[in-house]
Amino acid sequence: MKAVLVGATRGMGRALARLLAGRGDALALLGRDPNELLTSSRDLAARGASGPVVTGHLDLAEPEGFAAALDAAERALGSFDALIVTGGDFAPQETLERDSARLARLLEVNFTGTVVLCQQTAERLARRGGGTICAFSSVAGDRARRSNYLYGASKAGLSVFLDGLGLAYADRGVRVLAVRPGFVKTSMTAGLRVPPFAGEPESVARVVLRALDAGAPVVYVPPIWRWVMLVIRLLPRAVMRRARF
């Protein structure tokens, strides 16, 4: 596989990129911090990625730069057949409630930027006969909770988009995988109270890779979250109002 990754320097993205490198895939890393990208590209090259791991600038908050970033990745890899977006923004609910600018940025990155990037890429892939788009949404987008509905709203929008994208482009050979992580122990969630069923990035990455290879449209990670969320989605609103989580 030739994959373009956004957010592969950290957390689940890093773990997934390592699995791809380990099986000899060709990788391009896009992101904001050139030093971090370079360091991660060396790591992935040493772990077996095929050819040099290329890097390029992409900020999910700046959609006007997407086309150029994708062009550059395409040139470096000699076209690509997958886009994997693990990058995203997160802040605690209290921060987002107080700080409108912070909230606007989170919505911009998690929803607007990610949607525009995936839409553009789907069109590119469809024109050349197909490919795969994988983006990380969240279980927070499955049901509103008082403790994280702002972050959850950005992910709910993304989930609906990914679902639709998969439907719309299936005939043109583009497969879409929406990953919905529950709580995963990464630097993004550091400092938060660790709930039951929390996952590690490495085991999550293995599940995602299997889903990617199998062509699944949606995958919950760790897998138990599929059932946890099924129950939570079924809870009556009155219960959600009283629930503290």
Added chain:
Amino acid sequence: MDGLSVETIAGWGRHPVCRAAVLRPERLRLPRAGRVLPRGLGRSYGDAAVPASAQSLVLETVRADRILAFEPSTGTLTCEAGLSLAEILRVFVPRGWFPPVSPGTKFVTVGGCIASDVHGKNHHRDGSFGGFVGRLVLETADGRLVECGPDRERELFLATVGGMGLTGLITEATVRLRPIETPWMFVEVEPAAHLAEMLDGLRHAGKDWPYTVGWIDCLATGSGLGRGIIMRGRHVSRGEAPGARPRETSVRGLPFDGPQWLLSPLLMRAFNAVYYRIQSRRTGGRFVPYDAFFYPLDTVKDWNRLYGRSGFLQYQCVVPRAAGGPVLSELLERVSRAGATSFLAVIKDCGPESDAYLSFPLEGTTLAMDLPYRGPTTEALVHELDGTVVRAGGRIYLAKDAVTRRDDFERMVPRLPQWQRVRDRWDPEHRFGSALSARLLGDEP
């Protein structure tokens, strides 16, 4: 965004314990001010990776685990400090490279291997881990990134190797790996009926074998004192390897803390005796996967829970060869008499000591045994053992220790003043500290 979480921190022996804020960043950087304790995978047994108080920030390196460069012609690996030996093995064994020195677990970071200057079954031949480190980068107390090595900032390098994380934050290192042809080991096992036979056997095996170690039934007394098993191993060449790749070993967890009766002397005695019998019959050579030879305990994920909630100490000392047998007998007898020990003890002959000031091994014999922690009686036993070790001109291993007294420690380590001078030069305010440094060096908690 890297948040802080307040966690309960302990070493592998689960004693002592301290609650403190933990940072687990993907990019290692010291906070601007305040006390810091660098920590890897937390496999040191005692209080080396435990903060002295809640005032200290624990900086865990495990997520800073990227490979920065690998030179396939020489096996030279440069990596971030949090890379584990397990990951090095996973990535590099298939390509024919092996860690130059490996402790009894692969769940240790490169930074931790350097900070403890770990040794392995090949110490008699190859020395300790620090001898294979060509270069390391240290973030010192003032926030500078200092590159050091055997030929560059040598003093700082020698103070950092074995320096228990007290000279600065190791952020990256360059290590020479060892070429291997297959993932297999050829292993021979031989029983030794008593201590003298064990010591002779180890010395003899050390002449021809790169890896040697002895397991002692440390509850055997009288004429059987020091009886055990000598294991010797070597990497297997391509021509003699048993065909297929070894199966990956499955890891099982221990889902509960061990109950007290499990540690009763009677049961321990029976366990050790049975183990001795079984192993004695397995003489002759066989091929085993490297995991089975180097990391047998890693197959049980949380084996430290076996010792129950109150935890355990691992007492490991080394005594000079000249002191040899009588001192080791005395140590084994004391422990046996106290009925304090459990399971098996590990014995190993060591090669010459390293130039690193606080490095543990010295030419002689090292003995390691688990002591279930039973409060003051266990601590008193350790002080007794320390007394014997001091008189013999030996020392204890800081990566295991949790209770040794400051004055005993000072008598064990003649190079301590040199080390302290270097530490004071680079970290005059002792930003880097641990429960161990408070106990043994008088740092403020």
